[in-house]
Amino acid sequence: MSRALAAFRHNLRPFLLIQAGALTFVALFYLWPTFATAATAAGEIKLASGMIGAALATAFAGFAVPEGVRRLTGGQGSTRADALFQIVFFMIIGVMIDAFYGLLAVIVGRGTDVGTVATKVLIDQLIASPFLFMPYSALAFAWRDMGFSGTRFRQEWGIELRRRWAGIVVMGWLFWGPVLSGIYALPAGVQFVMFLCAQAAWSILLVWLAQDGRE
Template identity: 30%
Template sequence: MSTPHSSRRAWHPLIAPAMAALSTYWPAILLIQFAALTVVLAYYFIDGTAGLFATIAGWKQSGGLYFAAGSTIVSGGILPELIKRRFRPPEVSAPGIGELCHQFTMWATLGIVVDLMYRLQSLYFGNGTDPATLLTKVFVDQFIFTPLISLPCITLWFALREVHYAPRAFVAYLRFRTLLNRVLPLWTTSLCFWPVMLCIVFSLPAPLQFPLFLLGNAAFSILMIFIVRHQTHCE
């Protein structure tokens, strides 16, 4: 029979990485979230911003998947790295060129996948901003797409670099328990951050949802990279 203390011990390894990341980078995270909320408020309450939002939507629609790939590299790789250089503790090493290139490739691919996911959600659930539509989209994103597709792929991508791109070592890494132990802390971190952020994202028209996702992605990538690098150094 489990006790409250044993339950806390069982959950602690899942929550601890997120808490460590937040305690290190919370000023940057709050700043980005505040910026995202400001964008939504400006869209609905400041008439003078209509031209700016129309321009951003035009960039997204004309750029298509190329825009998705390039902008996600900026939001997930370049911008967070610049922010982390300001807030990173001295004992935490900065990534090298090889690690950054590896991350940028992942962000480009993820940007395309997320853009296609948003299009699919709009196709099936519509573009309404009513609570039922918002909650449905958030549920599908956080309880289907994230734990079953995006986070396992991200985990495997970082594992590929950890084993120095050796095929046999990578195949040996493909064990369910190993993947589960790596994905669960990322998923619990996602659940602490993305549900509210996605409600903000999906409250905008479809052409503006992905551009706003980029702000959230910049914040979450700081947490995720911190956790992944911590997992690597602890193994």
């Protein structure tokens, strides 16, 4: 928990910049027809590509973008094993998110009114995030930090989940809460496009938090 809050304070400006970017995305969509047309077209491409497109696009946003930035700034690149792990990890995230957005559209509706947006944000942040997305992330990186040992993971997954869960959930709330308000304020076909933009930024923070298991 304290690590998450420290990370939030340390990254407050980037957080606010990204969240402002999310609001800007929404404003441009509704105020600039050219931008709306481009975003809608991108959403249609994603829709046509189905789950495979969602998986590949999320892997690109979640791994390729931060990996490229890391290398361009002189940082050490990922090992082959770690690169493969992250690609698969983010591909699964993409499928999960795409399916979840579709489920919300069916259960809550496709509207962008305040009530619908608020309901989706609450379901996302109070149910899906703490009990599905964040545990998956915490356990996946715990397994990576164990050297991909199945035996050790079976023995220690409960301990690792308890150790990591609170911090990563709090960080997720602080980052994704405001961003999701923007995502769910968009038409269903465009939500995943904005999610990809935010995912590229979030993945960098997620990888940083994952270093906790290596220190």
